[in-house]
Amino acid sequence: MSAPPSAPRRRSERSRRAIYDAALSLVGEIGYPRTTIEGIAARAGVGKQTIYRWWSSKADVLLEAFLDLGDGPAPPALPDTGDLAADLKAVLRATVDTLRDPRFDTPARALAAEGVVDAELGRRVVAQLLQPSLQLYVDRLRAAQRAGDVRPGIDPRIALELFVSPLAQRWLQHTAPFSYEYTDTLVDYALYGLVPR
Amino acid sequence: MSAPPSAPRRRSERSRRAIYDAALSLVGEIGYPRTTIEGIAARAGVGKQTIYRWWSSKADVLLEAFLDLGDGPAPPALPDTGDLAADLKAVLRATVDTLRDPRFDTPARALAAEGVVDAELGRRVVAQLLQPSLQLYVDRLRAAQRAGDVRPGIDPRIALELFVSPLAQRWLQHTAPFSYEYTDTLVDYALYGLVPR
Amino acid sequence: MSAPPSAPRRRSERSRRAIYDAALSLVGEIGYPRTTIEGIAARAGVGKQTIYRWWSSKADVLLEAFLDLGDGPAPPALPDTGDLAADLKAVLRATVDTLRDPRFDTPARALAAEGVVDAELGRRVVAQLLQPSLQLYVDRLRAAQRAGDVRPGIDPRIALELFVSPLAQRWLQHTAPFSYEYTDTLVDYALYGLVPR
Amino acid sequence: MSAPPSAPRRRSERSRRAIYDAALSLVGEIGYPRTTIEGIAARAGVGKQTIYRWWSSKADVLLEAFLDLGDGPAPPALPDTGDLAADLKAVLRATVDTLRDPRFDTPARALAAEGVVDAELGRRVVAQLLQPSLQLYVDRLRAAQRAGDVRPGIDPRIALELFVSPLAQRWLQHTAPFSYEYTDTLVDYALYGLVPR
DNA sequence: AGGTAATCGAGACGGTACGTCTTGTCTTACC
DNA sequence: GGTAAGACAAGACGTACCGTCTCGATTACCT
Numbered sequence: 022m023s024a025p026p027s028a029p030r031r032r033s034e035r036s037r038r039a040i041y042d043a044a045l046s047l048v049g050e051i052g053y054p055r056t057t058i059e060g061i062a063a064r065a066g067v068g069k070q071t072i073y074r075w076w077s078s079k080a081d082v083l084l085e086a087f088l089d090l091g092d093g094p095a096p097p098a099l100p101d102t103g104d105l106a107a108d109l110k111a112v113l114r115a116t117v118d119t120l121r122d123p124r125f126d127t128p129a130r131a132l133a134a135e136g137v138v139d140a141e142l143g144r145r146v147v148a149q150l151l152q153p154s155l156q157l158y159v160d161r162l163r164a165a166q167r168a169g170d171v172r173p174g175i176d177p178r179i180a181l182e183l184f185v186s187p188l189a190q191r192w193l194q195h196t197a198p199f200s201y202e203y204t205d206t207l208v209d210y211a212l213y214g215l216v217p218r
Numbered sequence: 219m220s221a222p223p224s225a226p227r228r229r230s231e232r233s234r235r236a237i238y239d240a241a242l243s244l245v246g247e248i249g250y251p252r253t254t255i256e257g258i259a260a261r262a263g264v265g266k267q268t269i270y271r272w273w274s275s276k277a278d279v280l281l282e283a284f285l286d287l288g289d290g291p292a293p294p295a296l297p298d299t300g301d302l303a304a305d306l307k308a309v310l311r312a313t314v315d316t317l318r319d320p321r322f323d324t325p326a327r328a329l330a331a332e333g334v335v336d337a338e339l340g341r342r343v344v345a346q347l348l349q350p351s352l353q354l355y356v357d358r359l360r361a362a363q364r365a366g367d368v369r370p371g372i373d374p375r376i377a378l379e380l381f382v383s384p385l386a387q388r389w390l391q392h393t394a395p396f397s398y399e400y401t402d403t404l405v406d407y408a409l410y411g412l413v414p415r
Numbered sequence: 416m417s418a419p420p421s422a423p424r425r426r427s428e429r430s431r432r433a434i435y436d437a438a439l440s441l442v443g444e445i446g447y448p449r450t451t452i453e454g455i456a457a458r459a460g461v462g463k464q465t466i467y468r469w470w471s472s473k474a475d476v477l478l479e480a481f482l483d484l485g486d487g488p489a490p491p492a493l494p495d496t497g498d499l500a501a502d503l504k505a506v507l508r509a510t511v512d513t514l515r516d517p518r519f520d521t522p523a524r525a526l527a528a529e530g531v532v533d534a535e536l537g538r539r540v541v542a543q544l545l546q547p548s549l550q551l552y553v554d555r556l557r558a559a560q561r562a563g564d565v566r567p568g569i570d571p572r573i574a575l576e577l578f579v580s581p582l583a584q585r586w587l588q589h590t591a592p593f594s595y596e597y598t599d600t601l602v603d604y605a606l607y608g609l610v611p612r
Numbered sequence: 613m614s615a616p617p618s619a620p621r622r623r624s625e626r627s628r629r630a631i632y633d634a635a636l637s638l639v640g641e642i643g644y645p646r647t648t649i650e651g652i653a654a655r656a657g658v659g660k661q662t663i664y665r666w667w668s669s670k671a672d673v674l675l676e677a678f679l680d681l682g683d684g685p686a687p688p689a690l691p692d693t694g695d696l697a698a699d700l701k702a703v704l705r706a707t708v709d710t711l712r713d714p715r716f717d718t719p720a721r722a723l724a725a726e727g728v729v730d731a732e733l734g735r736r737v738v739a740q741l742l743q744p745s746l747q748l749y750v751d752r753l754r755a756a757q758r759a760g761d762v763r764p765g766i767d768p769r770i771a772l773e774l775f776v777s778p779l780a781q782r783w784l785q786h787t788a789p790f791s792y793e794y795t796d797t798l799v800d801y802a803l804y805g806l807v808p809r
Numbered sequence: 810a811g812g813t814a815a816t817c818g819a820g821a822c823g824g825t826a827c828g829t830c831t832t833g834t835c836t837t838a839c840c
Numbered sequence: 841g842g843t844a845a846g847a848c849a850a851g852a853c854g855t856a857c858c859g860t861c862t863c864g865a866t867t868a869c870c871t
Contacts, residue, residue, distance in 0.1 A: 032842080033842070033843070036842095036843080036844095052335075053335060054335065057830085057831060057832085058831080058832075058833090059830085059831065059832085060831095062844090066844080067843085067844070068843060068844040068845060068846080069832090069833080069834095069844095069845090069846085070833090070834085070835085070842095070843080070844085070845095071842080071843065071844080073832095073833065073834080074842085074843095105413075130334055130335060131335060133334055133391075134331045134332070134334035134335045135331070136391060136392075137327055137330055137331035137334065137390045137391070138249075138250060138251065138327060138328060138331045140392050143391055143392045144392060146391075147391055147392070147393055151391075162412075169414070170413060170414075171412050171413060171414075172412060172413065172414050172415075175407065175412055176403070179384075179400070179403055179404065179407065180407060180412050182383075182384035182387065182388075182404075183380050183384065183404075183407060183408060183412070186379075186383040186384040186386070186387040187376075187379035187380065187383040187384075189383070189387060190379065190383040190386060190387060191379075193334045193390075194330075194333065194334070194340055194343075194344050194348075195333075195337050195340045195341060195344070196344055203376070206373070206376055207376065207379075207380075210372065210376065210377060210380060210408075210411075211380060211407075211408070211411065211412060212411055212412050212413050213411040213413060214407075214408065214409055214410040214411025214412075214415075215359075215368050215369060215372055215377050215380070215408060215409050215411075216302075216367060216368060216369065216409050216410060217366070217367075217368075217369050218411075218415055228820080228821060228822095228862070228863060229821075230821070230822070233821090233822075233823090254851090254852055254853085255852080255853080255854085256851085256852060256853080257852090259823090259824095263823080264822085264823070264824095265821095265822065265823040265824055265825090266823095266824085266853095266854080266855095267821090267822080267823085267824090267854095267855085267856090268821075268822065268823075270854065270855085271821075271822095425814095425815060425816060425817095425867070425868060425869080426816080427816070427817065427867095430816090430817075430818095446729070447729060448729065451856080451857060451858085452857080452858080452859085453856085453857060453858085454857095456818095456819095460818080461817085461818070461819095462816095462817065462818045462819055462820080463818095463819085463820085463858095463859080463860095464816090464817085464818090464819090464859095464860085464861085465816080465817065465818080467859065467860080468816080468817095499807075524728055524729060525729060527728055527785075528725045528726070528728035528729045529725070530785060530786075531721055531724055531725035531728065531784050531785070532643075532644060532645065532721060532722060532725045534786050537785055537786045538786060540785075541785055541786070541787055545785075556806075563808065564807060564808075565806050565807060565808075566806060566807065566808050566809075569801065569806055570797070573778070573794070573797055573798065573801065574801060574806050576777075576778035576781065576782075576798075577774050577778065577798075577801055577802060577806070580773075580777040580778040580780070580781040581770070581773035581774065581777040581778075583777070583781060584773065584777040584780060584781060585773075587728045587784075588724075588727060588728070588734055588737075588738050588742075589727075589731050589734045589735060589738070590738060597770070600767070600770055601770065601773075601774075604766065604770065604771060604774060604802075604805075605774060605801075605802070605805065605806060606805055606806050606807050607805040607807060608801075608802065608803055608804040608805025608806075608809075609753075609762050609763060609766055609771050609774070609802060609803050609805075610696075610761060610762060610763065610803050610804060611760065611761075611762075611763050612763075612805075612809060622836070622837060622845095622846075622847060622848095623847075624847070624848070627847090627848080627849095648825085648826060648827085649826080649827080649828085650825085650826060650827080651826095653849090657849080658848085658849070659847095659848060659849040659850060659851085660827095660828080660829095660849095660850090660851090661828095661829085661830085661847090661848080661849085661850090662847075662848065662849075664828065664829080665847080665848095810871100811870100811871090812869100812870085812871080813868105813869090813870085813871100814867100814868100814869090814870105815867090815868090815869100816865105816866085816867075816868100817864105817865080817866070817867085818863105818864095818865085818866095819862105819863085819864095820861100820862095820863090821860105821861085821862085821863100822859105822860080822861070822862095823858105823859100823860090823861105824857100824858080824859095824860105825856105825857090825858080826855105826856090826857090826858100827854105827855080827856075827857100828853105828854105828855095829852105829853080829854095830851105830852085830853075831850100831851095831852090831853095832849100832850080832851090832852105833848105833849100833850095834847105834848080834849090835846100835847080835848070835849105836845105836846090836847080836848095837844105837845090837846095837847100838843100838844095838845090839842105839843080839844085839845105840841105840842090840843080
């Protein structure tokens with residue numbers, strides 16, 4: 022619970038931040054594929070070896086840089102007004118806004134793509150980037166189950182995919198201009214099903 | 219109304235096939251990132267220029283090679299036994315099998331990843347690879363609507379995402395060993411909703 | 416002595432001229448190394464095969480094009496005013512002028528360079544381009560010998576090199592701005608020798 | 613005034629030598645035109661970039677490799693036995709031997725050819741390869757002038773061309789099998805002139 | 810007056826080399 | 841010992857030409 026034991030003893034904090042900044046700004050400016058480790062090192066004013074010493078790949082740098090962005094404010098719980106549909110719709114609308122922000126979109130998209138092909142990275146992206154957010158849905162759905170608003174047998178881990186995955190899919194595959202109306206519809210369909218009641 | 223005037227005049231069919239074969243086999247053997255245009259050309263016994271003449275990128279070659287695989291047998295319609303849930307479950311189970319086949323998985327995954335980052339390619343992947351299959355779901359759902367098995371107001375194009383997107387998501391992000399049980403569950407949740415009936 | 420037996424029977428005169436023009440103009444514009452057979456064919460409006468059918472190399476085309484330029488006016492004999500020194504100085508001054516003309520300089524220089532490395536081409540360049548001019552010096556020197564102006568034992572074939580080779584050397588190796596004064600000096604040195612008389 | 617500031621800081625001596633060796637041996641084996649930078653790099657066990665980093669062209673590499681060969685033994689002065697004709701004949705005979713040595717002939721010829729077409733390289737070839745040798749002739753001729761063996765008004769820089777340029781010319785243009793007899797004749801002609809004494 | 814065969818333009822083809830770019834390792838000198 | 845700097849071996853990139861080949865479409869000769 023104390024300090025990490027074998028952690029780098031004289032690692033330069035200054036370089037670490039400069040590398041994060043360079044990586045994120047380059048990805049934003051020229052895109053992920055044209056961002057190179059050499060480019061990051063040059064912009065960060067850092068030797069290449071300093072990058073290779075602490076990270077294993079370009080994607081690795083970007084993932085940590087991206088995670089570093091989100092540090093600080095603890096992820097807030099989903100709202101619970103008692104109205105499950107309304108709460109989910111509100112959160113998904115906020116998600117739509119986030120996905121539309123290029124500062125988020127470009128690096129997140131790059132990491133998602135890399136994770137599709139590189140299984141190891143994919144696992145880390147899911148675990149460190151997605152999991153925390155998804156857990157909030159699980160929590161909210163369990164609360165709804167306790168309140169009798171969701172059928173008891175339902176597995177929340179699967180249930181949340183009914184509205185989260187379609188949205189993610191549309192985002193990743195440029196299938197959409199996704200709208201509030203779309204996410205609202207997803208929530209309605211998922212909650213009340215497709216067959217006549 | 220005579221012969222096409224500006225169509226490529228004497229393109230070598232032999233080379234085209236050899237390039238498709240080389241691209242697919244290399245992606246299967248060493249993975250997409252380590253597959254190079256030079257490698258494809260070498261294995262196909264073809265000059266690099268012949269590839270650059272007809273395709274614009276490695277992904278482009280792979281997409282066409284992959285599409286070429288599926289040519290021939292027209293995509294069959296979804297079964298319609300009258301039992302919507304059973305029909306969907308059967309089709310999704312077949313999809314699970316396909317996604318598990320490495321001959322399909324590796325190139326499809328690579329194309330999906332590339333499409334995430336390259337919007338233009340993404341559009342083509344969706345339009346040429348995904349759309350035809352998705353249309354079959356739309357057709358089946360419309361038939362179900364006419365039979366009164368699906369609520370009239372439901373948009374089939376959105377409805378299908380409730381079970382297709384979660385499956386795709388789990389496949390792409392290595393989130394799951396996805397099972398028949400999982401896809402069955404997806405169908406049940408999607409059809410009957412999450413809230414108590 | 417009749418018509419050449421296996422000579423090309425239906426060769427296109429139009430193409431031949433166009434190829435000569437294209438070769439010479441390209442060499443003049445972009446230099447010999449950057450002149451390509453493809454470029455010549457394109458500018459001449461000719462298929463590449465038409466060039467390969469009749470010539471064996473880029474240098475071959477240029478040599479024939481260059482020879483073709485000089486066709487027509489028979490090479491005039493050297494003047495013989497009775498004053499050998501004056502006659503030689505006059506001819507060498509004219510040669511200086513020719514070598515300074517870029518229309519002559521660029522292709523001739525390219526052919527000379529190619530001939531240095533390619534022995535077979537070198538022989539042809541010497542035989543077809545140089546020999547005729549050199550023969551004129553031989554003739555003039557022989558006449559001078561008959562007139563008693565040159566020692567009887569002198570080999571004219573070697574003697575002419577005393578003033579021709581230095582000039583050629585300075586031209587080829589950019590050693591000079593060569594001047595009339597220089598060529599005059601060469602003639603004086605060569606005729607009267609270096610040692611005190 | 614301390615260490616050279618902008619000098620190449622850590623150039624690999626090992627690579628430099630390997631590149632020289634590879635260049636010279638390849639030119640000797642397959643000739644200059646078929647020698648490629650890729651081939652030199654491969655034989656030297658060196659990355660292409662290492663060549664491009666330090667040299668600007670194939671000819672540049674070869675020139676330096678060739679100069680490197682001659683480093684070490686300072687070029688000796690021409691002999692001065694008091695007999696100018698004999699001294700010149702002896703030196704030219706030695707030159708004939710050198711020009712006949714394929715280890716010298718092939719690269720020197722290639723450099724000469726390249727220098728004919730590339731003015732900048734030509735200047736360097738002349739200055740670094742030829743000039744030092746020619747200066748020896750100038751020195752010897754000046755000594756002869758002081759001894760009264762050469763007319764006072766003669767410019768040694770031009771005078772030496774009377775026998776050196778013809779020899780060079782015959783060498784470069786394959787005009788001759790040049791012999792000791794030929795060079796002896798050149799010296800005689802040049803020293804005593806062509807006109808009757 | 811056709812028939813036919815060589816020549817033509819066009820340009821795709823299998824190759825090779827180009828000169829550039831990036832990778833990941835390494836070495837040097839500074840701090 | 842970590843660092844900035846950057847040389848290094850390796851090798852893919854996309855381009856340019858090479859010399860060969862295959863297409864029709866003219867030709868010009870020869871029945």
